[in-house]
Amino acid sequence: MRDDLVLTIPVRAKFRGGQHHVFAPGWGEVKSFPKPDATMVRAIARAHTWLKLLLDGTVASMEELAVYVRHERIYVGRILRLAFLSPTITSDIIEARQPEYLSLTDLIERDLPKSWLGQADMVLR
Numbered sequence: 215m216r217d218d219l220v221l222t223i224p225v226r227a228k229f230r231g232g233q234h235h236v237f238a239p240g241w242g243e244v245k246s247f248p249k250p251d252a253t254m255v256r257a258i259a260r261a262h263t264w265l266k267l268l269l270d271g272t273v274a275s276m277e278e279l280a281v282y283v284r285h286e287r288i289y290v291g292r293i294l295r296l297a298f299l300s301p302t303i304t305s306d307i308i309e310a311r312q313p314e315y316l317s318l319t320d321l322i323e324r325d326l327p328k329s330w331l332g333q334a335d336m337v338l339r
Contacts, residue, residue, distance in 0.1 A: 248310035254318045255308055261296035292322040300330035303337055313337065 264279055266272075273279045276294070280287040299307075299321070306312045316337055327333050 250308055250310040251312075251318070254312075254321070257293055257318055257322070258296050258299065258304060258307060261293050264290065264294050265297040295326055296321060298326070298328070300333045302330070303333055 264283060267279060267282065268276075273282050276291060277287055279294075280290045283290065285293075303312070307316075324336065327336060
């Protein structure tokens with residue numbers, strides 16, 4: 215003989231600003247699933263693609279890369295630096311775990327340290 219227990223909990227889901235929230239009456243918010251910042255993820259992907267173009271010889275210089283991808287050289291240089299973000303910071307951005315105050319503008323306008331530890335210190339400030 216099998217006794218199954220069925221538990222029913224009234225919950226309500228909300229979808230706002232790319233985040234999913236589940237609310238249970240009297241409990242408030244139960245679970246939140248943040249959505250990755252698409253702009254930051256796209257910029258990191260673009261940086262890795264552009265680095266590959268340089269490394270495989272498709273383009274020979276930053277100037278050629280800028281012409282090839284039809285962007286200003288300064289913009290290409292700023293975005294390309296994202297290819298050298300630490301794996302931890304990159305994963306945090308892709309999985310929407312980066313600090314809320316961190317933005318793409320912060321990453322491309324600041325001088326990123328070359329060391330991954332230095333990058334972590336900069337991001338956590």
